[in-house]
Amino acid sequence: MTALDERPTVDDRRRPNPVWALLRNSWRQLTSMRTALTLLFLLAIASIPGSVLPQRAVSAQAVSDYFRDHPDLAPTLDRLGAFDAYASVWFSAIYVLLFTSLIGCIIPRVREHWRAARMTxxxxxxxxxxxxxxxxxxxxxxxxxxxxxxxxxxxxxxxxxxxxxxxxxxxxxxxxxxxHLKETGNLVFHTALLCVLAGVAFGGWYGWHGNRILVAGPDTAFCNSVPQFDESDLGPRVDDADLPPFCLELTDFEARFLDTGMPESFEATATVEENGGARSERFAVNSPLRLDGASVYLLGHGYAPVIRYTDRYGVTQERVSPFLSTDLNQTSEGVAKFPDANVDPATGQRQDDQQVGFQGIYAPTMPTEGLVTISVHPAERNPGLTLLAYRGNLGEDAGIPNSVYSINQAQIDRGKLTQIGEAKLLRPGESWTLDDGSTVTFVGTREYATIAVRSDPGQLFVLFSSVLGLIGLTLSLYGxxxxxxxxxxxxxxxxxxxxxxxxxxxxxxxxxxxxxxxxxxxxxxxxxxxxxxxxxxxxxxxxx
Known part of the structure; x- marks a missing residue:
């Protein structure tokens, strides 16, 4: 066989590379307007779980409540990422594909529109x-x-x-x-949509947020740092040192309700320490507190019973324990734990089997008859606190995270923690003497506010892009x-x-x-x- 016979034939030279052909056709399909509209529709559908289901980034407690109310469905939804919808793999995949599709759609159309606009x-x-x-x-x-x-x-x-x-x-x-303004409007609209996606992505990278239950009083003041948040989420490009320095003290909370129990208004007053000065600020549900580098939003409201415990040695301790609402009438559940109770003054050693915890149900307005653990109105008109007392090892020293809103059920099941007597209903100021002579007193309550501290550096850019998109859409419709x-x-x-x-x-x-x-x-x-x-x-x- 000669070298001439080994040369590729004409058919061989014209046969396209199958890999290159696949990539080219895939790119054309991805950058078509039909694909972009389909991806936009899929993105809207993918956002539904984030609007319907509770999200961990917003309220981890709401997710826990959903697990409690739907024990069979919640684990399946969690495996699908439904409680972290906007950070899930499938949402991110649709987001990136839409971003790429819009870029591939816009660039050739801008070039063609520029050429057409300059032609006579x-x-x-x-x-x-x-x-x-x-x-x-x-x-x-x-x-x-x-x-x-x-x-x-x-x-x-x-x-x-x-x-x-x-x-x-x-x-x-x-x-x-x-x-020609019709096509200009189309391009402006799609460019604005691309900018909105870029702004949201930028805010996700460099933004952060955290939630906190802020109880009224100087002893429960909050300073802006990750350890002081109940739950937080920092962007990939943000660390604790990047958070702006400020402190908040909730000084007053005014909640007004209708006679039917429906909320009328929530308004909080806080003392803000920022940039070396202090000032008093008021903020409400739809009127956030604007600070330097962050905004504070009011999400919810509740009550924190103040419980004082005097152990058998006469040592008194006091806990301000936020209780979480279980219904619209602010029937709330929570605990007050005293792991350092009953320390022998002679030895100074803590007795792990003598720790004390109280699990309670608080009703701001108890009914005059019937079940007293259910509130009939969210305002404090006839408050009452029902307590269950436990003594033993609370399990706080095992190195395993425990909920601050409930008694460790595993310790009860293992017999490490036992109930003391029956449940006891206390009014504000009333005390209950336990079997060992120790006493627990329901001092009263403080109101608390659930706040969200957020920073989104892409917010203004997204707003500007949205307005630009509306202008472009108007031009495209009327042109x-x-x-x-x-x-x-x-x-x-x-x-x-x-x-x-x-x-x-x-x-x-x-x-x-x-x-x-x-x-x-x-x-x-x-x-x-x-x-x-x-x-x-x-x-x-x-x-x-």
Missing amino acids: PPEAPRRLDRLAASVPAEEIDGTPAEAAERIRAMLRAARWRAIAREQADGGWTVSAEKG KRRRVFFRITPGDLGESSTTGRSSFMEAGGLPRTDYPGFADEFAQLVAATRPGGGTAKDTAEGTV
Whole structure:
């Protein structure tokens, strides 16, 4: 076999690379407008779980409550990432694909639109009567050059892009087009959508947020740091040192309810220490507190019972324990733990089996009869606290995280923690003496506010992009792409002219997009070319 025989044939050289062909076709499919719209629709569907189901990034306690209320369904949803919808793999995949598709759609269209906007209107076709709208030749005043210039000036005054061209037979044509703003609006809208996605992504990278239950009082003040949040989420480009320094103390909380129990308004007053100074600020549910580098939002409200325990050695300890609401009437559940109770003063050693914890249900308005552990109104009109006492090892020293809102059930099941007597109902100021002579007192309550501290550096950019998108969408809806053509020929066409200088004009036009009103606009343009026809400025009303 010679070297000549080993050369590739013509068919071999023309056969496309299958990998390259697959990549090229996949890119074309991804960057098509149909794919972009499909991905946008899928993104909207993928956002539904984040709106319907509780999210860990917003409220981990709400997710825990969902697990408690739906023990069979919640684990399955959790494996699918439904409680972290916006950080899930499937949401991120749709997001990235949509971002890529929009870039691939916009860049070629911008190039084509720029080329089309710079081009002059095309020459008038030979047969104007074949266009969507047309009028036959009729006599007009002036030579073809004068008539063409008059028509061109009329169209330019009506904001048409118009050009007049002289023909070889002595006649003239006028070509005009309008409606490029429709495609401009389309591109502005899609570019704005791309900017919104970029702004959201930027906010996700450099933003952060944290939630905190802030109880009223100077001893429960909060300073902006990750360890002091009940739950927090920092962006990949943010660490604890990047958080702006400030402190908050909840000084007052005003909650107003209707007689039906529905909330009327929530308003919090806080002392803010920031930039070396202190000031008092008020904020509400729809009126966040704006700070330097962060915003504080009011999410919820509840009560924190103050429980004082005096152990058998006479040592008194006090806990301010936020109770979590279980219904709309603020029936709340929580615990007060005293792991350092009953320390023998002779030895100074803590007895692990003598730790004490109280699990309680608080009702701000107890019913006058019936079940006393259910509140009938969210305001504190007839408060009562029902307590269960436990003694033993609370399990706080095992190195395993425990909930601050419940007693460790595993310790009860293992017999490490035992219940003391029966449940006891206490009014504010009342005490309960336990079997070993120790006492527990329900001192009263403090109100608390559930706050969210957030920073989103892409927020203003997203807002600006959204406004820009609305402008682009308006232009794309009201813009109508269309073209009109006029042909003016000398007046000697075998007919007698009524004037010394006259020409014959025929016209035609076609809409480039769906435009039901084009026939009327075209008729007004033709009428404006006749003597006494006025101008064509009014023909553009409502369209661009």
